[in-house]
Amino acid sequence: MAENIQHQDVVPDSCLGKRLDQTIAQMFPDYSRSRLKDWILDGSVAVNGEVITKARVKMAGGETITLNAELETEVHHEAQAIELNIVYEDEDILVINKPAGLVVHPGAGNHDGTVLNALLHHCPGQELLPRAGIVHRLDKDTTGLMVVAKTIAAQTNLVEALQAREITREYEAIANGIMTAGGIVDEPIGRHSTKRTAMAVTISGRPSVTHYRVMEKYRLHTRLRLRLETGRTHQIRVHMSFIGHPLVGDPVYGGRPRPPKAASGEFLDELRGFKRQALHATMLSLYHPINGELMTWHAEIPEDMVIMNAALKEDLRLNPVEEF
Missing domain, CATH: 3.10.290.10 (RNA-binding S4 domain)
Structure with a gap:
């Protein structure tokens, strides 16, 4: 509420x-x-x-x-023994690799079973911090790296670093359509005018900047590497949809299956069976909020996206394209 x-x-x-x-x-x-x-x-x-x-x-x-x-409304959240994939931890910060399906913060329809509940169990002192030390979020079905503060000082400094665009976050994604070159999407994002839970590019939105480059081209899809300058809700998903290349599997922003001609049954099954946005936070780099040391972490691409990329490569091998 x-x-x-x-x-x-x-x-x-x-x-x-x-x-x-x-x-x-x-x-x-x-x-x-x-x-x-x-x-x-x-x-x-x-x-x-x-x-x-x-x-x-x-x-x-x-x-x-x-x-x-x-x-x-202030709500008491319960500590729950939910396993976290911790890639780094010290007395000030915690970096986790979030799986698909795990909500970051309790909300409507997800009152528990979240990253926040897991943090309260893993670090009992987290309840003293705003949002249990959570500095930024990933969508429920987006995988990858998140940093969490364990002290007020660390949280304050990390939030300020985010605002100053001093934290680097890079993502891997699979988009619909053939993208010939990388670029920048610099379009403001705000709440959708009619869909309460969706975001949209809107003139009244907040400044939002996404950089992207092409990593691999398939017959009718593109593997991308993206870097955020800002961190708006659903930013990559909204920006890619806005330029006509919604992410594969995105249930909100138009990522429905778009199979190329003459695709095999196996490939069609793989494409139609991919039920989440193909988006993974693969790299996180920041200056430690207390000692100032530059730190960088990488998270391997999750299995479902590895399988999807392999299926796209196989489809291209079976149906070679002379040039893009």
């Missing part, structure tokens, strides 16, 4: 020289400092009509602050 919160007020002269997060903590004392800072970072706070996502911006006094956010 979530309640929409809307406030607008003028910054008092007593806040001259104070940071934005300190200022709104004084102006809106009903909300915790951590919650208010999260709202700044996710774009819910505007100063004189301009969305500001940096908590350290200094105030001069007299500015109009607008707060338009969703207040999630």
